[in-house]
Amino acid sequence: MGKVSTFSPAQQAENTSSKVVASLERLSEAFRVLLWQEATQYGLSPIQIQVLTFLLHYPEEKRTVTSLALYFNMTKATISDAVKSLEQKSYLVRKASTTDTRSHTLHLVKEGKAIAKKVERFANPLQETVEMSSPKDQGLLLEQLMQLIYQLNQQGVISTQHMCFNCQFYTVKKGHYCTLIKTPLKSGDLRVDCQQFELREEEA
Template identity: 85%
Template structure:
């Protein structure tokens, strides 16, 4: 007899791991629902909303099709289609890279920034729900989720993320420690996306 599916209610009743996987699936569904609701409201696709939000907050050197594809674990073709559509909607423009003439950086125009600030609020229901949980509990949850993301990075299920556990400055010294700022980190201090991130050499 083959292994019982983790999505079987009978399996979940007896297996905590299956219940956690099922709970994570429910959360991913909530994220998708919120994205689709916002996308429908503004005549965009979910990935277009994610691209707009990314371009609103990340520095110019990361605002490329290649960086977006890596960040969202999608093909360059998929990202290019989303970018082309946003270009046609007059939300962004391309500019030749100063360091690579074969590459372009993406820039939101005034209208693009305005719509990006509206659609990025799609995650507010999740934020409001988490706000009811204590900071200590949030920190513990963050730590566990980052461990899970790290393991998925190691298994090459998703691309390596610019977070503490993958960074050359991160180490464990009776807890989490950052060698860049020479400071111990509480779970709530850990970063999923750090602007000072440098990939650990053995993972580069």
Template identity: 70%
Template sequence: MGKTSIFSPEQQAGNLSSKVVAALERLSATFRVLLWNEAKQHGLSPIQVQLLIFLLYYPEEKRTVTHLAHYFNMTKATISDAVKSLESKQLLTRKITEGDSRSHSLHLTKEGKAMARKVERFAIPMLDVVSQLPEDKQATLLENLLQLIYQLNQADVITPQTMCQNCRFYSQKNGGHYCNLVKSPLKAGDLRVDCPEFQFPPAEELE
């Protein structure tokens, strides 16, 4: 790209890729503002809000500090600090893993579940806007965004996400998406950002 600056409006004008990246940055900033405003209303930090929402919906085996650090692309120390703060607010508790006293899972208290349901509403303005797009354009947008995420995974910019393109059951057939678990083609709108049946490919396939 040479000396082209992503953030220079003058140079952006002649570089489509830079304009796309700048647009994504604006959307990211919008998401951060919505998240921050919601967190501030309840005396929480943005990551504390995200942890509450995650713990509300994900299974126990994923509700660990290690998994959360991987999922949110943060250090275990940062996640541990956020967990301690939520504990002090009596919004979550720890449960020792059976057979391993050094490991524990995180569980929302009654108050924590109520708070999670309040703060998850921060994304509604974005959902409302996306919902106004025709379904075919939503599907195309989803497909393109997942491809971007996949490529960032491959470049080690972010940790691999549990989405279709990273899954051992995913393949491409006849130029389209295919799930070998359900043995069925997938339309763009069928692709998942976070699949409950997700499995990483065997290590030898990643080499």
């Protein structure tokens, strides 16, 4: 007899891990619904919203099709289509790299920044719900979710994330510790996307 499906209510009733997976699937549905609602309102696709949000907050050296594809675990072709559409909507422009004319960085124009600031609000209901929990509970949840993300990265399901658990500066000294700033870290101090991230050598 084959393994019972994680999505079977009978399996979930007897298996905590199945209930966790089912709960994560429901949360992904909430994220997807909120994203689609915002996309429909502004005549954009969900990935276009994600691209706009990324370009609004990340430094120039990361605002490339390659970086976007790695960040969102999508093909360059998919990201290129989204970027082309945003260009046609006059929300962004490409600028050739000063060191490599084959490479371009993406820049939001005034209208692009304005729409990006509006559409990124799609995540507010999730943010507000998480903030209902105590800071301690939020930190514990963050740590558990980062462990899941790390394990999925190790299995090759998703690309390397720029978070503490992948970083050469992260270690465990009676708890989480950052050797770059030489400081112990509470669960809530852990970073999902750190600007000082450097990939651990054995994982490179």
